[in-house]
Amino acid sequence: MEQTTFLPKIREIKMLNHNIMELHLEKPEAFSYLAGQFVQFFIPKDDTQVKRSYSLASAPKDPDLEFCIKILPKELNGPASLYLPTLDIGDSIQISQPRGRFTPKDDQNQFYIATGAGLAPILGMIRDQLEHKRNTKKIELLFGVRNENDIFFQERLKKLQDTFPNFRYNIALSQPETEWSGLRGRVTEHLLHDLVDHSYYICGNPHMVKDVRSTLIENGVDSKSILFEIF
Ligand SMILES: Cc1cc2nc3c(=O)[nH]c(=O)nc-3n(C[C@H](O)[C@H](O)[C@H](O)COP(=O)(O)OP(=O)(O)OC[C@H]3O[C@@H](n4cnc5c(N)ncnc54)[C@H](O)[C@@H]3O)c2cc1C
Structure with missing residues (x-):
């Protein structure tokens, strides 16, 4: 057809x-x-x-x-x-036409993990939750790139964080080139916070998605609470 x-x-x-x-x-x-x-x-x-x-x-x-x-x-x-x-x-x-099942569940705290262009669907999901669905659950983003030159959409993320008290983001640089005051290292090093009562959304390259997913599961997160998209 x-x-x-x-x-x-x-x-x-x-x-x-x-x-x-x-x-x-x-x-x-x-x-x-x-x-x-x-x-x-x-x-x-x-x-x-x-x-x-x-x-x-x-x-x-x-x-x-x-x-x-x-x-x-x-x-x-x-x-x-x-x-x-x-x-x-x-x-x-x-x-x-649009396709795919990488879409958030509205009724839980949400933790998003993206690297590189993997931020694309995640920005849409977070904005939809905050601006349109008015979700007041905790929404957190961990965005990983190699260095300062690879960062993008930071102003948009900052504006969302300033507007919505339930949204928080962190950028992790794996190889910072300056006195970077944000997180350092790979996203997998910054996952372990309050892991229960969240749904997880991971998007980026296959290695990162696999590592993040395994780390979450090893630390007690139910695999059913983890959705991912691999680029
Ligand atoms: C569901 C889904 C959603 C996607 N969404 C996005 C998106 O929003 N933004 C986005 O940028 N991409 C996204 N991608 C990836 C995108 O579809 C293409 O694969 C990508 O843009 C490369 O296409 P290309 O034709 O330029 O190169 P290709 O013909 O795919 O690749 C050319 C060569 O480069 C290598 N290569 C491919 N990707 C990389 C890479 N990242 N790093 C190093 N080498 C590489 C390949 O192995 C190949 O040898 C998505 C993929 C999927 C499956």
């Missing part, structure tokens, strides 16, 4: 740091999604197309569909990483 696709126009496209691109697409009329879901982009390659998945970094009530995309170095020849930076405002991209 042929799948429904959409052809939204780009409203905004910019680099957030040296390799993370923020992309805003017009939200098509018939497009509805849950925070944390992803869509497939149809990327032209030679005479054909390849599909690449990207998580929605926006919340369902936002006017645009927002994405944040890690652009790989040119030498890796990634079709999406080569194609997306050539686009401009007003160009269109073919995308699929």
Whole structure:
């Protein structure tokens, strides 16, 4: 069966740091999604197309569909990483319907762990919980990147923390290059706080997701309380 696709126009496209691109697409009329879901982009390659998945970094009530995309170095020849930076405002991209089950449970304290572009779905989930669902349970984010140059969306996170007393975030740098006053080391080193009575949401590369999940389970967290998305 042929799948429904959409052809939204780009409203905004910019680099957030040296390799993370923020992309805003017009939200098509018939497009509805849950925070944390992803869509497939149809990327032209030679005479054909390849599909690449990207998580929605926006919340369902936002006017645009927002994405944040890690652009790989040119030498890796990634079709999406080569194609997306050539686009401009007003160009269109073919995308699929939303899919995926990486969506939060509203009735528990929530602990989110993201590395790199893994922050994309998690920002959408957290914003939806705080701004739209008005969830007053504790919501915490641990965001890990290598160094200061890899940080993005910090102003947005700070604004959320200043606005919502139930939200707190920490950034952990595994290889800080300055007198960094935040957390140091890998995210796995900063997980062990009040572990019970939370649901956990992990997103990032396969090694990190595996390590965080194992650490949580070894320390008594029920695997049913852990949801993850691997990029
Ligand atoms: C459900 C889901 C949601 C996703 N959401 C996002 C998102 O929101 N943002 C985002 O940036 N990505 C996301 N991804 C990853 C994305 O789909 C692509 O895999 C990624 O953008 C690379 O595509 P590409 O065509 O540029 O390179 P590819 O053709 O996939 O890879 C080119 C080469 O680079 C290597 N490579 C791939 N990724 C990496 C990496 N991270 N580091 C080093 N080498 C690598 C590959 O092994 C290959 O050799 C998601 C993936 C999934 C499955």
